[in-house]
């Protein structure tokens with residue numbers, strides 16, 4: 001572009017955002033503005049325009065698009081809330097704000113990709129209002145960023161089990177790779193730690209249960225009324241946190257569970273056996289769980305890598321989605337300094 005004025009270039013690009021295609025537009029790569037790169041036509045529910053057969057993976061991509069709105073909005077709100085100096089003043093590298101903006105661009109590209117993956121015979125869900133609880137604090141935003149990126153990997157790997165079309169499976173894998181790079185960036189540049197999470201990221205079989213956790217960020221009754229139930233199907237399981245006293249929340253340490261919503265707690269049957277099922281990498285370990293003691297030891301997984309996911313199930317190994325009675329809980333193990341910053345009370 002040589003002598004071209006970049007301000008004019010980006011203003012022109014934004015004006016033409018309606019035609020912007022991910023993979024062909026810099027708006028989804030390195031557009032630096034505070035204003036969203038998404039044209040307003042895409043920032044809403046897009047009704048079905050046909051009544052023919054729906055696409056085989058429409059439901060999957062409707063769920064994923066609804067999740068993406070929560071993730072894209074997290075970045076967009078971050079971009080609008082902060083300035084570069086908010087991060088450098090606290091000692092983070094000069095590039096921190098730019099990376100946040102670029103990830104926002106990528107996530108806006110994901111919105112467009114998922115909208116396109118849904119056939120015209122199905123509704124494309126629109127954004128709700130979100131509240132992330134970082135309270136304008138740059139560090140809290142960075143902590144949540146790390147958590148959201150690893151949570152995305154966990155639901156993307158799970159969603160690939162639901163995909164009908166091979167091309168959908170490949171798309172999920174390609175998107176997961178990008179989320180992983182976002183995570184590697186934060187591990188290296190933000191937390192100054194190893195970018196590697198061991199031989200495998202953590203897989204969790206029931207993706208909709210992970211997606212359901214993102215409902216925590218949605219302001220009540222703020223979704224467009226046309227939006228389908230999210231996620232669909234939704235179990236609305238009791239959500240788990242852990243008590244941060246008396247535990248490191250690392251492998252080998254004891255955990256005590258707390259329930260996030262006192263109105264949504266599991267009913268334990270005295271005659272039944274329960275299990276805490278732990279997932280790390282491709283490993284799965286079941287530990288007997290006595291609801292009266294409410295104390296389980298985290299299996300001896302490798303330290304300082306990725307995440308540990310745990311649910312409470314009424315069958316060893318949680319062999320079906322319906323056997324899960326509470327959770328899942330995602331425990332961030334890497335970086336270790338953040339393990340108790342999220343999901344604990």
Ligand SMILES: *[C@@H]1O[C@H](CO)[C@@H](O)[C@H](O)[C@H]1NC(C)=O
Pocket residue numbers: 082083085086136137138
């Ligand atoms: C962020 O930086 C702006 C100025 O660039 C300042 O007005 C604001 O108070 C800062 N916010 C925080 C949380 O430091």
Ligand SMILES: *[C@@H]1O[C@H](CO)[C@@H](O)[C@H](O)[C@H]1NC(C)=O
Pocket residue numbers: 049120
């Ligand atoms: C779906 O609708 C969009 C917008 O109206 C249109 O550009 C596209 O060609 C349609 N796709 C199919 C497969 O009909």
Ligand SMILES: *[C@@H]1O[C@H](CO)[C@@H](O)[C@H](O)[C@H]1NC(C)=O
Pocket residue numbers: 165166
């Ligand atoms: C998906 O890939 C598998 C394995 O290569 C192949 O057997 C199957 O026919 C493919 N399905 C479709 C719908 O292309």
Ligand SMILES: *[C@@H]1O[C@H](CO)[C@@H](O)[C@H](O)[C@H]1NC(C)=O
Pocket residue numbers: 243245246247256
């Ligand atoms: C942690 O705090 C909870 C709630 O106050 C309490 O019930 C529990 O006994 C404490 N656990 C330990 C190990 O101190």
